[in-house]
Amino acid sequence: MPGLAPAASANQGPQGMQLAMSAERLVAILWNTAISGMLKGAISDDSLGTGSGPLNDLATESVSGALFGKTDSSLVSQIVSELDAHRAAMPSDRASPPRAPLPSTMANVLGMSVPSDVQGTSGALGATIAGAVSFAKSIWPYIAKSARSLQVSPIALLAQSALETGWGSSTPDNNIFGIKEHDNLPATKDATTEEQSGSVISTIANFSAYPSVAQSTTDYTNLVMTHFRSAIGSSSISRFAAALQNNGYATDSSYANKIVEIAHSPFMEDVLRALGIEETVP
Secondary structure: OOOOOHHHHHOOHHHHHHHHHHHHHHHHHHHHHHHHHHHOOOOOHHHHOOOHHHHHHHHHHHHHHHHHHHHOHHHHHHHHHHHHHHHHHOOOOOOOOOOOOOOOOHHHHHOOOOOHHHHOHHHHHOOOHHHHHHHHHHHHHHHHHHHHHHOOOHHHHHHHHHHHHOOOOOOHHHOOOOOEOOOOOOEEEEEEEEEEOOEEEEEEEEEEOOOOHHHHHHHHHHHHHHHOHHHOOOOOHHHHHHHHHHOOOOOOOOHHHHHHHHHOOHHHHHHHHHHOOOOOOO
């Protein structure tokens, strides 16, 4: 929806919109308080003549709103995460749900952080819930189609892609599965890490380049069907991930475990819930 911060478009449904609007109001309070404080040291109302006070107030609100809208989408996303976690923790009995006071001071807003139960295991990937939801939403149609072809859970593919891209924070050339150059397909060089004899080293490798996420996912599907056939039809994410690792998909000896941890993390639950996806994690 035009004009809304990423957090607003990422959270689905009326409750998500309410959270985003609450977050926007909090950030507007922050800017209004900051600008009002600066104006106290400027020209006084008396010096500007009768009626200048209300005009200054209108100007303050206008400037704070403009600054907020252009510069604080990340802070809005962070606040939405906090409010969403608080909402999820509330009792399911809605007859008389307890309501904790919303933070309304600059100190409270600036002191906010995403709680550990929302970050989950994949929080180590450096993703915000809003960014992760946006990424998952953009690739879900393609990985769902691939999962049907491979007869596995689409959450397995989402978890693997989250691991390879940091929940969408790095997707060079639409390569969302970290696929190395193969079969003379277009490729680009990129920095990566490899595990050799138990040690992790930094290196440069050639990675496949794709004109779209759809083609990236199609190539991934063909790659698994051709070189990782034992992963096809896996009844659980752990079996699927183990089949990839055992057949050399990655050099990381913890690759399969990382995919499983992301798939079963509270963070993944938050992402799927925000998208309205009711898939069971096998």
